[in-house]
Every structure is written in C-alpha cells, then in structure tokens.
Amino acid sequence: MWGVEGISRTLSFKDISGPLVKAVSLKTDKPDKPAGWKDLNGMGKLGVLEVDPSLNAHEIHLKYRVREYMKRKMEIENIEGSLQDFAKGYEKFGFNREGNCIVYKEWAPVAEAAQLIGEFNNWDGSKHNMEKDQFGVWSIRLSDEGGKSVIPHGSKVKFRMKKDDGTWVDRIPAWIKYAVVDPTVFAAYYDGVYWDPPSADKYHFKHSRPDKPSAPLIYEAHVGMSSKEPRVNSYREFADEVLPRIKANNYNTIQLMAIMEHAYYGCFGYHVTNFFAASSRSGTPEDLKYLIDKAHAMGLRVLMDVVHSHASTNAEDGLAGYDIGQKAEDSYFRTGARGYHSLWDSRLFSYGNWEVQRFLLSNLRWWMEEYMFDGFRFDGITSMLYHHHGIGMSFTGNYHEYFSEATDVEAVMYMMLANDLVHSIYPDATVIAEDVSGMPTLCRPVSEGGIGFDYRLAMGIPDKWIQYLTKKKEEEWSMGDIVYTLVNRRYREPCVGYAESHDQSIVGDNTYAWLLMDKEMYFGMSIEQPISLIVERGIALHKMIHFITMALGGEGYLNFMGNEFGHPEWIDFPRQGNNWSFDKCRRQWDLADQAHLRYKFMNNFNRTMIGLEEEFQFVGSNKQYISCTSESEKLIVFERGDLVFVFNWHPTTTYSGLKVGCEIPGKYRICLDSDAAEFGGHARLDHEVEHFTSPEGEPGKPETNYNNRPHSFMVMAPSRSCQVSKPFLAFPFIIHLLYTMFKTCYCLCYLKQGSLFPTYNWFA
Structure with a gap:
C-alpha cells in the first residue's frame, strides 16, 4: 500500500x-x-x-x-x-541642480581637504575647493556660465580628498549615477560621469506598474549574458528580443541581476562598486528605463537583485575608497576584521551608522522611483544577520542559533527599516530575502515584530535535487524525502521555490539538464534521429523536477534564464583562465527555436506549466494536501488549490486504474500532462476522458476516507511522468454546497435509521 x-x-x-x-x-x-x-x-x-x-x-x-x-x-x-524623507539622500548628496547651479556634496568626515575635479576643469581642482560642515559633509556650488552648465552632461568627474598624512587621493563620487571605463585599456579604473541629459534625451515612463500577482513567477535574468552572440548584451536589445520570450513563457515577474555597477564583470554583479549607478556595460540609465517600461507595458513586474550585504574592496573606483583609516563611526564600513568578509573578499557595512543608513535606504528609494523597479531580491542576507556571517555554520533549526549574541541586531534593524520604507513607498512591492539559515520571523510584517520580507528563497530545494542527481541512483530516490524538502517551510512565512537558479549554472556547478544528459546534449537532441535512453530519461525528469518544485515548493517560483529549455553547459564569465572568452557567457536561444531539436519540448512544457498558474492560481494557494507518497511504487499524489497532481517517478512501471484521492466531488479532466507529444512524451493519456469521483469512507468518519480524502477517481499514470487534473463543473461552488447538504442529510439518516444508502456515483 x-x-x-x-x-x-x-x-x-x-x-x-x-x-x-x-x-x-x-x-x-x-x-x-x-x-x-x-x-x-x-x-x-x-x-x-x-x-x-x-x-x-x-x-x-x-x-x-x-x-x-x-x-x-x-x-x-x-x-x-x-523615514521617506530620510531616504531621499540622493536629492542632497552627489550632484543636484538648484536653479542655475550645480551643488555637489560628499560625506567624508576625516578628509583634511577636498576638491571636485573632472574633464570640466582639466582635472585641476585648485579652483574648485570644497567646504566642510560640522557633520563631515563637503560641498561646492558651481553657477552656470553663459546659460550653460559648468559641468557638461556626460563628462567625467571625481572627488579628490586629502588624507591626514598629506597625500591626495581621487575617488568616484559615492552617489554617482553613472560610471564608465575605457574599454581599450586593460584593467582600467572606472570614472564617474555627470549624468543630466536634456529633457528631450531623458526617457519618460509611459506605462504604470502592473498589478501584484497572486504568486510571483520569476524569470531570473542577467542582461549582459542574454545575447546569443559571444558579447555583452544591451538593455535595449534585452527589452526588444528577450522580454517577448519571457512574456510568451507566461512569467509575470523578472528579476534582473548585475544592475548596480561592478568593476569586475565576472563577479556576476555581486561586488558592487557604485551603488546608484546602472551598469554601463549594457547602456545608459535611459536605456535601462526603456527596458523596465517595456516590461511594464507587457504586464511584467521587475525586481532588482540588490546587494547591501557587502561591497567591493576596490578603492580607486568603489565605495571602499572612502575608508582611509578612520574610526567606524566616520566610515561606511566596520573597522578591522569585522569590516571584512574573508570568503567574499569584500567590505562589510556599518549598519548602525546614521549616514550608512541614509545611503542604503536612499539607494532603495532611488531604484524604485528613478527606475520604477517593483521590488528587490536582497542578496546574501545571512551574512548580514549574524556576526559570524554564516561562515562555518551548519544551521540545525535550533532557535538559539538565531537569537543570541551572534545576531547582528544593527543589521536586522536596518532590514526592518528597509522593508518598512519599501512598502510605504509602494505597498504592492515584492521583497525577497536570500537566507540559508532559516531565520524565524524573516517574512513576517515589521508591524508584528518580523523583519518584513515578503518571501524567502527556498534554498534547501536545489541542494536536495543536486544531491539526488549527483549522488543517488534513481531507484534510491525517496518520495517522502522529496516531499518533505519541498514543503518544509515556516508557517505563514512565504517562500519562492526554485529547482535551479544562477547559482546552479555558474562554472563549478552544472545545470540539471547537463547533469541528466551530459555530452548527449551535443549530439542526441535532434528529432531526426532515434532518441537515446539518456536523453529520454533526462527530458522526462527535467520536466518533473521543475514542475513539482513549482507546485509544492513555495508560494512563488523562480527560474534562471535558459533553464526553462534545458540550456546546456554552465556559465563562465570572461576571465584570464578562459582567455577572456564569452563562449559560455551567453544564451543559445536558437536551441529552443529550432523545430528539429528536442530542447523545444522542455520549453513547451515550461511555458504550459507556468501558464497553468494564471488559469488556476494554485501556487499561492494555502490549500495544500499530500495524500500519497509511495516508496515502492515511486508515486506522489497531492492537491494544491483545486487541482490534483499525480507524479509517477518509476522509470518503467505504468499504473492503470490508479486510485487518486481528492476533496472536490464531480468529474475531472487532465489539464497538463508531461507525457504529451508536444512535450516530447509518448502520448499515453487521452485528455478527453472524464474521470468521475466516488465517495469514500463512512460519513462523519474522515479517518475511513481514502488516504484521508472524501472522494476518489481513477487515472492512468505513465512511467516517469506527471499529470494535473482539474475539476470540471459548470457551477462548482453550488454543486459542492448541494453535495455538502446532501451528505449532512445522509449522516442524519444513518444516525436515525442505522442504515446506509447504497453507494453509487452521484455525478455519473
């Protein structure tokens, strides 16, 4: 059984x-x-x-x-x-126009002197000395000359400050809105750019933010590596060529990586140098606005992968350059070992500092208001939550691991302020936390004493799949273990489930498609040749793994760019070790577009499974019940929302007349079948067949029901496949109500007469 x-x-x-x-x-x-x-x-x-x-x-x-x-x-x-005014620091710091003047301000409390330099004064700051106030803020006012700005739009600028030893150092302004690098010079440093285009050249948003969906279906994307050609892609090309693909595949949210400027391309955008600047590799700030506005026009929400957990150690062109040996209260970063992440080789913020909070909170508001982002995915917050940064920790779930002297209360306080701010600016914002520790209250509202995130990433799920794909034979896969991993999340703290993200695609790891099919992906994907057992198995399991993760793994779902069609190989950014090659830092979209390649089957299935949510809204449903996990038969049966899911993981056995429990009576019809021909399957199921339910157990005794479900129906479950059945009723609510009333009368008659009515199928 x-x-x-x-x-x-x-x-x-x-x-x-x-x-x-x-x-x-x-x-x-x-x-x-x-x-x-x-x-x-x-x-x-x-x-x-x-x-x-x-x-x-x-x-x-x-x-x-x-x-x-x-x-x-x-x-x-x-x-x-x-708090909202406090987070408008970008209107006070950096470059701002006040009437016929440019006002520039910078917080550098330990600098002995400061100057503004740039192309506008031939990098000679002797005539542009800055003044310091009692709070350590340096400022200068530059009046227009001849009706024109002294600093031309698009010209390079830097902040020059004098250290206590008398030496001068040049830095990119901390609040700079744009930074560029000379592509012809190897290992060149970035320069800050004064960005103030004339109104005619500014991008003006035309479309409002899309409504918040019942469940975020997130397409994680990296603009730079989204080209099918071996080069860095642009914001506008992504908008025109990739956004239509995302929309066609039924996702409702995009999560953009590597938007904040980062000097080293290979860091995947996680060693940020300039926090208010959009990465110039892919275009200008106006180009990024074009991308986001076009996404909104398509009904796609846009989240930003924001990095406030650490900063690049780059001094010449990064925020770290403002640390010139001062005390912690005068710096963006903590001092000594506390200010350095040993594994990431990066600097750590002093989250309790007033000006640090202004800087980071303003950073969030800037991206929301200037670029119309609809929310954020906060990267690496485990490092923020604890003084040990999670290094060497294996969290067991013991609450003492979360609430002790190891907890960084200053960082927690900052995150509470951040979530308070974001939701006060835009109540429908979506804010997601990346945390591996399982911190309780992370996704409860600040008003309840929680940290305030809307979702957390269910990071244990991909670890489990990788374990199964790399260390276990298929017959060793445990149905109970899979289900436990997928549903093991904190009560009323929503999760975004995912089978694989960019982390599983980066060099050193492999995509699931590659783990399943390996080199067969090079020469075994043409439909013009017989399918190999490896490819057949790989495509079948690829579909099942991603779908059960979406259906059971959380209240949202995430997929990394290209994994929807089983993109082969791994991601390897240009670096010295690969001779600066872009060959594995692109997306081969044509693989999914070629009619003769089997990649289209995985893409078709992914599009259909994502589209199922729009019709039935089951991912965000609180109604979830697992009625069967069979280790011997390799079966998992569950309900999510009003749908019934059957997963048969057995590699060879097909079950005919499989009895499936359900809650809603009536008739059911298949609405998704991974074995369908359009998904590369064997088409063993007839989708026109209607499956009628039968009542189960004794009235008033739920324990006598079939797998604790009051009704059941019969299905066929082909090997290595999954299927979803929907209740097919003209007026399901009314019929369900009538059924409930009838069953009540049935129970009363039983209690009064001591006999049962004959059991039969009421809806046949």
Whole structure:
C-alpha cells in the first residue's frame, strides 16, 4: 500500500497582523530617548509570538530588536521629518541642480581637504575647493556660465580628498549615477560621469506598474549574458528580443541581476562598486528605463537583485575608497576584521551608522522611483544577520542559533527599516530575502515584530535535487524525502521555490539538464534521429523536477534564464583562465527555436506549466494536501488549490486504474500532462476522458476516507511522468454546497435509521 503522509498546509488560523505598538508622542527628560520611544515592558505582545508560540522563549531578544528599530525610526522622524524623507539622500548628496547651479556634496568626515575635479576643469581642482560642515559633509556650488552648465552632461568627474598624512587621493563620487571605463585599456579604473541629459534625451515612463500577482513567477535574468552572440548584451536589445520570450513563457515577474555597477564583470554583479549607478556595460540609465517600461507595458513586474550585504574592496573606483583609516563611526564600513568578509573578499557595512543608513535606504528609494523597479531580491542576507556571517555554520533549526549574541541586531534593524520604507513607498512591492539559515520571523510584517520580507528563497530545494542527481541512483530516490524538502517551510512565512537558479549554472556547478544528459546534449537532441535512453530519461525528469518544485515548493517560483529549455553547459564569465572568452557567457536561444531539436519540448512544457498558474492560481494557494507518497511504487499524489497532481517517478512501471484521492466531488479532466507529444512524451493519456469521483469512507468518519480524502477517481499514470487534473463543473461552488447538504442529510439518516444508502456515483 502507499504511504499516506497527510501533510496539510491549509491555513485556518486568525490573521493577527496589526500594529505592534502605536508611536505616540511622549515627553521625556532623557535626551537619548526620542519622542514615541517605549521600553520593553511597555511594548505589549508581539504578533510573531502569536504566529509561532515557540518564539516566546526569545521574547526579550525579539522585543530588543523591535525597540532598536522603533528608536531609530523615531530619531529619523524627529530629525529628518520622516523615514521617506530620510531616504531621499540622493536629492542632497552627489550632484543636484538648484536653479542655475550645480551643488555637489560628499560625506567624508576625516578628509583634511577636498576638491571636485573632472574633464570640466582639466582635472585641476585648485579652483574648485570644497567646504566642510560640522557633520563631515563637503560641498561646492558651481553657477552656470553663459546659460550653460559648468559641468557638461556626460563628462567625467571625481572627488579628490586629502588624507591626514598629506597625500591626495581621487575617488568616484559615492552617489554617482553613472560610471564608465575605457574599454581599450586593460584593467582600467572606472570614472564617474555627470549624468543630466536634456529633457528631450531623458526617457519618460509611459506605462504604470502592473498589478501584484497572486504568486510571483520569476524569470531570473542577467542582461549582459542574454545575447546569443559571444558579447555583452544591451538593455535595449534585452527589452526588444528577450522580454517577448519571457512574456510568451507566461512569467509575470523578472528579476534582473548585475544592475548596480561592478568593476569586475565576472563577479556576476555581486561586488558592487557604485551603488546608484546602472551598469554601463549594457547602456545608459535611459536605456535601462526603456527596458523596465517595456516590461511594464507587457504586464511584467521587475525586481532588482540588490546587494547591501557587502561591497567591493576596490578603492580607486568603489565605495571602499572612502575608508582611509578612520574610526567606524566616520566610515561606511566596520573597522578591522569585522569590516571584512574573508570568503567574499569584500567590505562589510556599518549598519548602525546614521549616514550608512541614509545611503542604503536612499539607494532603495532611488531604484524604485528613478527606475520604477517593483521590488528587490536582497542578496546574501545571512551574512548580514549574524556576526559570524554564516561562515562555518551548519544551521540545525535550533532557535538559539538565531537569537543570541551572534545576531547582528544593527543589521536586522536596518532590514526592518528597509522593508518598512519599501512598502510605504509602494505597498504592492515584492521583497525577497536570500537566507540559508532559516531565520524565524524573516517574512513576517515589521508591524508584528518580523523583519518584513515578503518571501524567502527556498534554498534547501536545489541542494536536495543536486544531491539526488549527483549522488543517488534513481531507484534510491525517496518520495517522502522529496516531499518533505519541498514543503518544509515556516508557517505563514512565504517562500519562492526554485529547482535551479544562477547559482546552479555558474562554472563549478552544472545545470540539471547537463547533469541528466551530459555530452548527449551535443549530439542526441535532434528529432531526426532515434532518441537515446539518456536523453529520454533526462527530458522526462527535467520536466518533473521543475514542475513539482513549482507546485509544492513555495508560494512563488523562480527560474534562471535558459533553464526553462534545458540550456546546456554552465556559465563562465570572461576571465584570464578562459582567455577572456564569452563562449559560455551567453544564451543559445536558437536551441529552443529550432523545430528539429528536442530542447523545444522542455520549453513547451515550461511555458504550459507556468501558464497553468494564471488559469488556476494554485501556487499561492494555502490549500495544500499530500495524500500519497509511495516508496515502492515511486508515486506522489497531492492537491494544491483545486487541482490534483499525480507524479509517477518509476522509470518503467505504468499504473492503470490508479486510485487518486481528492476533496472536490464531480468529474475531472487532465489539464497538463508531461507525457504529451508536444512535450516530447509518448502520448499515453487521452485528455478527453472524464474521470468521475466516488465517495469514500463512512460519513462523519474522515479517518475511513481514502488516504484521508472524501472522494476518489481513477487515472492512468505513465512511467516517469506527471499529470494535473482539474475539476470540471459548470457551477462548482453550488454543486459542492448541494453535495455538502446532501451528505449532512445522509449522516442524519444513518444516525436515525442505522442504515446506509447504497453507494453509487452521484455525478455519473
């Protein structure tokens, strides 16, 4: 018999989200306590404790971090007016026009002197000395001459400062909006660019943000490597050539990587040098706006992969250059070993510093308002959450690992402020956290005492698939283990599931298609030749792995560019080790477009499975029930939303007359079948057949039902395939209501007469 796991994630608890504590204006005699501040005793019960009572043992820690967040927010409101105004630092710092003047400001509190230099003054700053205020901010005002800006649009600029030893160093302005590098000079440093195009040359957005979907179906993309040719692709080419592909494949959200300027292309965009500058490799700021606006026109939301967990160590052309040996309170970064990530070779922010918070919060608002991004994916926040940065840690789920002196409360406070800000600017924003530790409360609202993210990436799922694909024979795959991995997530903390992202595609790893088919992908993908057993198995499992991950792995789904059609090989950015080759730093879109290649089968299936969500909205559904996990038969059966899913992982056995449990009575019809011919299968199922349900068990005794389901129907389950059946009722709600009323009468008659009516199929 099949094992009945009976895993249900139907949410029936009362939603207790609400204000944590109202910020009232209080008079205080202590200057270190701003108006509205309350101590732990006056805070009241945190909402996160209602959601997870196990957190009660750590209430003091949770209230402490909430207090730090509230205290800092109220300080900001008292001094800056509001958190939203505080996050408009780009209107004060960097280059801004005020009437007929350009005003430039830079925070460099330990500099002895400062100058503005650039092409406009032939890099001679002697006539453009800057003045310093009591907060360590240097400024200069440059009046227009002859009705024209002293600094021409598009000209190069830098900030020159004098160190305490008397030496001068040149740096790119910290708030620079654009930076370029001379492509003809090897290992050249970037230069800042004054970006202020005339109105006629500015891109003006024409389309509003798309509505927030019930579940984000995310297409993770890297603009630079999106060309089918061995070169860096442009924003406009991506918009015109790649966006239509994404839309055609039914995704509703794009996650753009490597947007923030990074000097080293091979870092995948994660060693950021210039936080407010869009990467110039792919075009200008106006080109990026064109891309995002075109995505919005197609109904696609756009998320940005934001990197606030660390910064590049580059001094000459990066933010790290502003650290010239000062104390932590005068720097963007922590000092000593605390300010350096040993594994990433990068600098770590001092998240408790006022100006650091202004810089990072303003960075978020800048990308949302200037470029109309719809949200963010926060990279590497495990490093932010803990002083040990997760290095050498193997998290077990013990709550003491999350709430102790190892927790970086300053960083947690910053993330709470960040999520508060983003959702106050745009309530429908989507903010996703990349965390491998499993930090509780990460995806609960700030108002409940949570950190405030909307989703977390379900990072354990790809690890499990890689383990199975590389270390286990197919007959050793455990159905229960697969299901447990997919559904093992915190209650009421939404996840974005994914089978493989860019991490699984980078050099050193392999895509699942490559792990499944290896060199067969080079010469065994033509439909004009007989299919090999390796390719047949690979395509079948590729479809099943991605689909069950989407169907069970979270409340959202993510796919990396090209994996939808089984893009071969791995990603290898141009570097000295590969002779600066772009050969494996591109996307071979033509593989999916060629009618004679089998890549089209995986692409067709991916398009259809993603499209299934638009019709039935099951990914975001709280209704989820696993009715069967059979190790011997290699079967997994579950319901998500109103759909019934059957996965037969057995490599050779097809089950005829397989009994499948369900909740909704009536008749069912197949709406997705991985074995269909259009998906490269054997077309063993008839999609026109209607499957009628039969009642199960004794009325009033759920334990007597079939696999804990009140109804069942029969299906055929071909080997190495999956199928989805939908209830096929003209008025499902009314019929379901009538059925419930009828069953109630049935039970009453049984109790009164002690006999049962004959069992038959009511809907035949």
